[in-house]
Amino acid sequence: MSKVVAVVLAAGEGKRMRSGRPKVLHRVAGRSLVEHVLAAVEAAGITESIVVVGHGGEEVRNELGPGFRYAWQEKQLGTGHALAQARDLAREAETVLVLCGDTPLLRGETLARLVAEHREQGAAATLLVAAVEDPTGYGRVIRDKEGRVQRIVEEGDADAATRAVKEINSGTYCFTASLLWPALEELRPENAQGEYYLTDVIELFCRRGYLVHALLCPDPEEVLGVNDRVQLARAGRILQRRINEELMLKGVTLVDPDNTYIHAGVEIGRDTVVWPFTFLEGKTWIGSGCVIGPQASIRDSRIGDETVISYSVVRESTIGNRCQIGPFAYLRPGTVLDDRVKVGDFVEIKASRVGEGSKVPHLTYLGDATVGKEVNIGAGTITCNYDGLHKWPTVVGDGAFIGSNTNLVAPVEVGERSVIGAGSTITEDVPPGALAIGRARQVNLAGKGLEKLNAKGRVRDEQR
Ligand code: UD1
Ligand code: CA
Secondary structure, three states: OEEEEEEEEEEEOOOOHOOOOOOOOOEEOEEEEEHHHHHHHHOOOOEEEEEEEEOHHHHHHHHHHOOOOOEOOOOOOOHHHHHHOOOOOOOOOEEEEEOOOOOOOOOOOHHHHHHHHHHOOOOEEEEEEEEEOOOOOOOEEEEOHHHHHHEEEEEEOHHHHHHHEEEEEEEEEEEEEEHHHHHHOOOOOOOOOOOOOHHHHHHHHHHHHEEEEEEEEOHHHHHOOOHHHHHHHHOOOOHHHHHHHHHHOOOOEEEHHEEEEEEOOOOOOOOOOOOOEEEEEEEEEEEEOEEEEEOEOOOOOOOOOOOEEEEEEEEOEEEEOEEOOOOOEEEEEEEOOOOEEEEEEEEEEEEEEEOOOOOOEEEEEEEEEEEEEEEOOOOOEEEEEEEOOOOOOEEEEOOOEOOOOOOOEEEEEEEOOOOEEOEEEEEOOOOOOOEEEEOOOOOOOOOOOOOOOOOOOOHHHHHH
């Protein structure tokens, strides 16, 4: 089979975005536009991609990383010129699949079909085209009386009759390499934008009598190109709908899919229910039978089965099975909760492990702590883990009971099955099984209180 190389054009500035960032790095559903395109290429089974970069090229390259090869287009002279910059890197390709970096909705299966038809037809070029309601901004596909593609006319160069054509060029093509490269050298920037249009290659091929084939994309949504932020939002919505529908069909209940935001690549097990205004982002994996949300924001985390998380923020954490989180918990990077842990309201945990069956029910901060199994952390307990210079660890043994409003001044270790009296400030290690009380003893001074309350229960001024 002939060797296919994909070339993704991503050197343009994207002026219509009015942005300080290159257009192709704008994100939808957790990935940049160009990453979505590259993912579709990969899903089509094409293993080699060249990305043409230019405007903000370093930024694009840093973000995409070393999995691709990069061609540089110093000046953005048009799509034809951009593609020509990939010629040396694509030397070995017999078939070149060309894509724009701003079409994030393309599916892998469509690209695979485009390549397959190109081969079957023995075409010089195969275009992916679509019939759309509103063709504004796209190149129009002009066919002859027999219905054969003749050329593509850009919006800026089109007369009224041409503009009325609703068949558009998606900007995705397959070319036979040996015919493509010399044709690119013949392009001239004689058009409204003064650019070297890749689309002009089509007319050139047709005039030479080469076979130009067109594949009509069955789903016109797939070819949406993002040129401005209105289209960015539209693409985001379509992608989100796709992701959500796929999850629902796999057995996840989304109570209100229009108000549930899940990044591409997030995995969720069967019978998990996701309530609205929930954000599941990055590399996140959620088990089965969980209840997530309303208003959970979870990023780069792993959640076990049958865990419940509501009104909470979770970052780079690992949570076990049958845990209960929230409402209003904040789990920061490095949090590890074993099975059946309860973390309640206004609890913040960072870089800490909490053992099986332990409870941190309210108003607590745990930082750099290791908490054993079946521990109870009373309301208002704080690990004082930072002395202004260094972070220090706190260790709490299995079965310990920490009374409310305890300060654990790290480094400190609280032994197994020990008890800490409420309101203690613990600065020294507590041996296993001990009762520790670290607070001033209470004194009651007779007659020094408020003598009387008035009839309404308010304190009289003169008694203060
Ligand atoms: C292009 C097509 C148009 C098609 C549409 C589909 C041309 C001349 N027109 O128009 O027929 O309907 O895409 O979305 O090809 N780029 C470079 N270097 C450049 C110019 C552009 O790398 O010098 C890249 C851009 O980063 C972008 C892609 O090529 O990813 C397309 O460029 P854009 O300016 O968006 O082209 P359109 O006007 O949308
Ligand atoms: Ca475009």
